[in-house]
Amino acid sequence: xxxxxxxxxxxxxxxxxxxxxxxxxxxxxxxxxxxxxxxxxxxxxxxxxxxxxxxxxxxxxxxxxxxxxxxxxxxxxxxxxxxxxxxxxxxxxxxxxxxxxxxxxxxxxxxxxxxxxxxxxxxxxxxxxxxxxxxxxxxxxxxxxxxxxxxxxxxxxxxxxxxxxxxxxxxxxxxxxxxxxxxxxxxxxxxxxxxxxxxxxxxxxxxxxxxxxxxxxxxxxxxxxxxxxxxxxxxxxxxxxxxxxxxxxxxxxxxxxxxxxxxxxxxxxxxxxxxxxxxxxxxxxxxxxxxxxxxxxxxxxxxxxxxxxxxxxxxxxxxxxxxxxxxxxxxxxxxxxxxxxxxxxxxxxxxxxxxxxxxxxxxxxxxxxxxxxxxxxxxxxxxxxxxxxxxxxxxxxxxxxxxxxxxxxxxxxxxxxxxxxxxxxxxxxxxxxxxxxxxxxxxxxxxxxxxxxxxxxxxxxxxxxxxxxxxxxxxxxxxxxxxxxxxxxxxxxxxxxxxxxxxxx
Amino acid sequence: xxxxxxxxxxxxxxxxxxxxxxxxxxxxxxxxxxxxxxxxxxxxxxxxxxxxxxxxxxxxxxxxxxxxxxxxxxxxxxxxxxxxxxxxxxxxxxxxxxxxxxxxxxxxxxxxxxxxxxxxxxxxxxxxxxxxxxxxxxxxxxxxxxxxxxxxxxxxxxxxxxxxxxxxxxxxxxxxx
Numbered sequence: 001x002x003x004x005x006x007x008x009x010x011x012x013x014x015x016x017x018x019x020x021x022x023x024x025x026x027x028x029x030x031x032x033x034x035x036x037x038x039x040x041x042x043x044x045x046x047x048x049x050x051x052x053x054x055x056x057x058x059x060x061x062x063x064x065x066x067x068x069x070x071x072x073x074x075x076x077x078x079x080x081x082x083x084x085x086x087x088x089x090x091x092x093x094x095x096x097x098x099x100x101x102x103x104x105x106x107x108x109x110x111x112x113x114x115x116x117x118x119x120x121x122x123x124x125x126x127x128x129x130x131x132x133x134x135x136x137x138x139x140x141x142x143x144x145x146x147x148x149x150x151x152x153x154x155x156x157x158x159x160x161x162x163x164x165x166x167x168x169x170x171x172x173x174x175x176x177x178x179x180x181x182x183x184x185x186x187x188x189x190x191x192x193x194x195x196x197x198x199x200x201x202x203x204x205x206x207x208x209x210x211x212x213x214x215x216x217x218x219x220x221x222x223x224x225x226x227x228x229x230x231x232x233x234x235x236x237x238x239x240x241x242x243x244x245x246x247x248x249x250x251x252x253x254x255x256x257x258x259x260x261x262x263x264x265x266x267x268x269x270x271x272x273x274x275x276x277x278x279x280x281x282x283x284x285x286x287x288x289x290x291x292x293x294x295x296x297x298x299x300x301x302x303x304x305x306x307x308x309x310x311x312x313x314x315x316x317x318x319x320x321x322x323x324x325x326x327x328x329x330x331x332x333x334x335x336x337x338x339x340x341x342x343x344x345x346x347x348x349x350x351x352x353x354x355x356x357x358x359x360x361x362x363x364x365x366x367x368x369x370x371x372x373x374x375x376x377x378x379x380x381x382x383x384x385x386x387x388x389x390x391x392x393x394x395x396x397x398x399x400x401x402x403x404x405x406x407x408x409x410x411x412x413x414x415x416x417x418x419x420x421x422x423x424x425x426x427x428x429x430x431x432x433x434x435x436x437x438x439x440x441x442x443x444x445x446x447x448x449x450x451x452x453x454x455x456x457x458x459x460x461x462x463x464x465x466x467x468x469x470x471x472x473x474x475x476x477x478x479x480x481x482x483x484x485x486x487x488x489x490x491x492x493x494x495x496x497x498x499x500x501x502x503x504x505x
Numbered sequence: 506x507x508x509x510x511x512x513x514x515x516x517x518x519x520x521x522x523x524x525x526x527x528x529x530x531x532x533x534x535x536x537x538x539x540x541x542x543x544x545x546x547x548x549x550x551x552x553x554x555x556x557x558x559x560x561x562x563x564x565x566x567x568x569x570x571x572x573x574x575x576x577x578x579x580x581x582x583x584x585x586x587x588x589x590x591x592x593x594x595x596x597x598x599x600x601x602x603x604x605x606x607x608x609x610x611x612x613x614x615x616x617x618x619x620x621x622x623x624x625x626x627x628x629x630x631x632x633x634x635x636x637x638x639x640x641x642x643x644x645x646x647x648x649x650x651x652x653x654x655x656x657x658x659x660x661x662x663x664x665x666x667x668x669x670x671x672x673x674x675x676x677x678x679x680x681x682x
Contacts, residue, residue: 172639238632299618300627 004056011066011082014050014092015129018042018099022122025115032114036107039118043100046125050096053089059486063198064135065089072139078195082133086487087268087338090480091132091261094345097469098257099125102250104462105353109249109360110158117158121250124150128258132265137185138195141178144226147259148175151251159246166246173239177229184222187215188274201274205494220278223270224286230263233286233323234293237316244312245365249356252308256315257349261341264322268337268491272326276494283327287413290327291420293320298427302434307355307365310435311348314391317424318344324421325406329495333409334488335481340402342480343473347391347399350466354384357459361452367435372444377454381440383463388432390470393425398473525553 006013021042028035057065064083072080084092102121110117127150130143148171156167189195191210192203203209229236240260244252272279297316304310318340325337357380358373359365374381386397393399403425411418444450455463473480574582586593595601652663 169635169639173635235631238627238635296622299614300623303615303619303623 006052007056007066008068010049010052010056011068011084011133014046014053014096015082015126015133017046017049018122018129019126021046022119022126025119025122028115030115032111035115035118036103039122040100040103042122043096043103043125047093047096047100050093050129053084053092054483057086057089057483059086059483062486063490067135069135072136076138076189076195077193078138079136080139081136081196082139083135084133085490086483086485087265087491088132089483090338090342091258091265091345092129094261094342095125095128095132095254095258097465098253098345098349101349101353101462101465102253104458105253105356106248106250107458109356113157117154117248117250120150120154121254124154124254128254128262131262135197136195137188137197137200140197141182141185144181144262145175145178147262151255151259154251155243155247158248158251161246162242163246166242169239170243173236174226174229177236178226180222181226184219187219187222197269197273204274216275216278217281220271220275220282223266223274224282227263227266227271228289230266231260231319231323232263232316233289234296234316234320235289237293237297240315241309241312244315244352245306245308249352249359252352252356253349256311256352257345260315260319261322261345264319264326264337264341267323267326268334268488272491272495279327280329280495283329286327287324287417290320290323291417293317294324294421294424295427298424298431302427302431305367307358307367307435307439308352309365310367310431311351311355314428314431315344315348317428318348318391321403321406321421321424324410324417328406328409328413328417329492330409330412331485331489331492332405332412334492335484336402336405336407336409338484338488339398339473339477339480340406343390343398343402343470346466346469346473347387347397350387350463350470351391353459353462353466354380354387357455357463362448367438369446370439370449371446372440372442373449373452374440375444376450376452379455379460383455383460383467384440385436386467387463387470388436390467390474392429392432396471396474398470398477401474401477 021039025035025038028038053066064085067081067083069079069081069083072078099121103118106117106121124147127143127146131140131147134140134143152167152171155170156163159166185195188200191212192200194200194203204212229239232240243255247255294317297313297318297320301310301313301317304313322337322340322344325333325335325340328334355365358370362369390397390399393403407418407422407425410421586597598604652659
């Protein structure tokens with residue numbers, strides 16, 4: 001059978017299978033075990049379906065592959081327009097890869113309102129995938145905001161002590177920032193008569209939009225502020241540690257693994273795609289913020305007494321690398337940025353899973369509550385070390401490839417960017433290995449820790465796929481970069497042409 | 506522990522013997538090719554043996570000293586340590602390099618990150634600004650909501666006040682002139 005016949009519908013399938021699963025869950029009886037198994041099956045099915053995307057992906061489909069473009073609402077002119085390129089391709093697979101792991105890790109830890117939990121998780125998956133496939137700005141905004149609701153509920157209902165505070169803060173902060181993007185989208189619609197990304201981009205390039213030059217900077221900033229808060233770029237990051245510390249493990253995994261990448265994906269797709277001119281003009285201060293984020297995030301991560309907060313601040317640092325790579329406007333930098341997004345999704349997702357496993361046993365994330373765990377939990381300790389090394393950027397593991405490419409691009413753009421960012425690699429070794437030492441090495445300092453059980457079967461099933469992915473991505477990055485490279489090349493070409501024009505004058 | 510050491514000792518003997526008469530010199534020549542400049546060899550094989558003898562005699566002297574200090578006269582090290590005093594302690598503590606490093610780099614970095622970056626900048630400045638913005642919005646709304654009292658007469662008052670402002674604005678704009 002030729003599975004390629006699925007190609008015309010595959011994006012719709014991958015996006016909406018989780019939602020269909022969630023709707024079925026609504027009518028399923030409240031038998032917790034069945035609900036868990038059903039959610040696992042649905043999320044695995046989505047993952048298998050999403051593997052169709054890389055398998056049948058052709059680089060020649062420029063600019064977008066698997067496109068579907070149907071009229072949705074005639075007035076205003078909104079289309080169901082979806083399609084992917086090499087950038088969104090792997091972000092979708094990352095989402096569908098992490099969701100089954102989230103189901104597994106919630107198997108035992110979620111005991112109350114099990115049905116609601118998995119319904120929200122599956123709705124969240126649909127919204128996340130929708131963000132990456134949407135090519136209609138209205139559709140994009142729809143999915144973008146749709147991610148907020150299930151995530152805020154996951155934090156607010158299933159979180160820890162200050163869950164409501166964290167949920168409200170997360171919701172309000174990112175929502176208010178997104179409104180600026182909505183204003184920019186509406187301006188574009190008012191002046192182009194279209195919500196279609198490709199259409200608007202062509203009109204902007206042709207230069208026929210009235211008042212565009214004067215408005216461009218505000219439009220750029222409108223999109224940028226929404227993305228910068230989501231990334232989060234320094235100094236818009238304070239919602240993140242709160243949200244992470246309070247969120248249930250599955251929420252943290254998807255928050256760090258995928259939700260943050262919506263911001264950097266948006267910068268790459270919309271800020272660079274629609275406003276190359278403004279992107280270039282504003283790059284210096286954005287890069288400055290990214291560099292501050294890299295170093296500041298790492299230093300603050302280093303002194304966190306709480307394991308989850310430490311990982312949250314480390315995300316600020318790693319995402320700084322992504323923003324730096326994007327605004328370095330070099331091929332290596334952009335490829336590295338996309339690769340760091342994926343690598344960070346896998347390794348930080350795994351770190352949150354591992355932290356959650358410890359929380360299951362001790363109901364705390366405080367580093368000082370642990371120590372010497374390597375003796376009672378050897379398999380857990382080894383798995384943790386593997387992921388820590390991946391996150392630190394050890395060669396042959398995934399963190400190294402992305403960071404190396406970003407640093408390469410940053411050096412190319414300006415040597416001082418590369419030098420400052422390279423210190424981030426050292427800091428990340430500092431905070432992660434120091435944390436590892438305090439948690440796992442030495443003598444067991446709290447007697448309760450002596451009897452902690454090692455990794456259970458379902459926990460291994462959640463952690464080890466991440467470890468395998470980290471290794472494969474580190475050894476054979478070309479599998480990913482082969483699709484990423486042409487996409488970043490076409491994202492970069494208008495900026496290159498502009499630079500050539502400026503230099504030519 | 507002894508067996509691995511013996512293996513390593515044997516291997517290092519072989520490794521050293523290979524170097525006699527520059528037997529190893531051209532080993533990497535095929536890798537670097539002819540354009541790699543030839544290293545200049547000075548000194549005869551006589552110098553080679555003299556140097557070998559000196560380093561070997563140092564090694565043997567060390568071994569003999571260790572035998573005296575730790576096997577035949579084990580009371581000696583303690584007495585030497587007592588006589589040397591401060592110098593012994595400095596060497597024992599690796600010249601306090603670790604302590605200096607901790608004092609100059611590690612501790613300032615950690616206290617600086619904790620107190621200035623995390624507590625002051627992150628919590629007191631950035632996060633407080635965010636939370637104050639939220640609280641401010643809530644307080645303003647709290648005041649404004651008193652307008653919606655359900656009291657129709659006050660609504661009528663608000664409507665006429667609004668109308669008055671609107672008319673004043675239109676007059677100022679000069680509508681209908």
